[in-house]
Amino acid sequence: MLVSFLAICVHFIDRQADYMNRLDFIWKRQLMAEQEEASTTRTVNKMLLRNILPNHVAEVYLDMNRPHDELFHEEYEYVAVMFASLAGYSLHDDEAGAEEDGLQDDGLGGLKLLNEIITDFDKLLFDNEFHRVEKIKVAGYTYMAACGLEPGRRDSAASHESSRSSSSQGSVQQNTDHTVVLAKFATRMMAVLKALNKDAFQTFNLRVGICHGRVMAGVVGEKKPLYDIWGDTVNMASRMDSTGIPGKIQVLEKTAKLLESQGVKCESRGMTFVKGKGEVQTYFVSVGEDLHLIPQEIVTRKRKFKLNESIDTDDSEFEETAL
Numbered sequence: 001m002l003v004s005f006l007a008i009c010v011h012f013i014d015r016q017a018d019y020m021n022r023l024d025f026i027w028k029r030q031l032m033a034e035q036e037e038a039s040t041t042r043t044v045n046k047m048l049l050r051n052i053l054p055n056h057v058a059e060v061y062l063d064m065n066r067p068h069d070e071l072f073h074e075e076y077e078y079v080a081v082m083f084a085s086l087a088g089y090s091l092h093d094d095e096a097g098a099e100e101d102g103l104q105d106d107g108l109g110g111l112k113l114l115n116e117i118i119t120d121f122d123k124l125l126f127d128n129e130f131h132r133v134e135k136i137k138v139a140g141y142t143y144m145a146a147c148g149l150e151p152g153r154r155d156s157a158a159s160h161e162s163s164r165s166s167s168s169q170g171s172v173q174q175n176t177d178h179t180v181v182l183a184k185f186a187t188r189m190m191a192v193l194k195a196l197n198k199d200a201f202q203t204f205n206l207r208v209g210i211c212h213g214r215v216m217a218g219v220v221g222e223k224k225p226l227y228d229i230w231g232d233t234v235n236m237a238s239r240m241d242s243t244g245i246p247g248k249i250q251v252l253e254k255t256a257k258l259l260e261s262q263g264v265k266c267e268s269r270g271m272t273f274v275k276g277k278g279e280v281q282t283y284f285v286s287v288g289e290d291l292h293l294i295p296q297e298i299v300t301r302k303r304k305f306k307l308n309e310s311i312d313t314d315d316s317e318f319e320e321t322a323l
Ligand SMILES: Nc1ncnc2c1ncn2[C@@H]1O[C@H](COP(=O)(O)OP(=O)(O)OP(=O)(O)O)[C@@H](O)[C@H]1O
Pocket: 139, 144, 228, 229, 230, 231, 234, 235, 236, 238, 239, 242, 275
């Protein structure tokens, strides 16, 4: 009797242990699946955030310990800002408007084409040469981008983000060619549009305005947060675009001087009325037929000593570097 009872008890304990082991196994599997799902969600969130926000800003937003009501902002002393508008382009959903645009299609065809153009512009951002260029947004038919929005830059004023990473500030190299990089980016956009025009039998043109200087950057909004930049530099870049000429990159005198000092040729446009400034001298960045920036000519006078030792200064040479 006792033996049977003990046997039943042992069997029961054995079954119980077996049950607990199975349960443990199921729970562990469930936990692993949940952990995997959480990791995938985090990766997707990271990818989405990195698509919406610049990398350094996305990192701040992915920090779980960050207070949710904290305003993210940065101040930069030197950022180059570009507004590039598709001149003569507008989407109409009526036939008359579409014909007016030269788009022998309904609004959808125009939208597809606009998407193609913007996507091709976006692809340029993956080019190593333009890794510092940040697309800010597309507003209507205008592509807005900036160069120089780098955390920890030495010339950046204290900001929420950069103050956190102040320890790394000393090791960050300061770039001074943001305006040149952005002007190059604009010429590549022109080249992309030229190729697209050829394929799609269109005649779109890019009207570009660039300005450089101080900007305030920040993220606004809880839903669909937007990283944007503000300030006089941004307003002026927009006005250089709106008062510009299709196929040209217009800049203020201070930006032309900066570009020239860094080897990029600019030509005077003459006086242009710019809201907030009045009549000001503006310049066009010189772009060649091949849609590359024309280098500033560095005249190296070839001093030719003639027999009578007079100096012939007429024979000058131009040094050119590819831009
Ligand atoms: N962050 C930004 N994103 C997009 N556009 C901007 C931004 N900041 C300024 N702008 C543009 O810069 C231009 C000049 O700014 P301003 O604040 O003077 O507005 P405005 O008086 O309406 O100027 P305008 O009459 O030239 O459009 C505006 O067209 C504005 O849309």
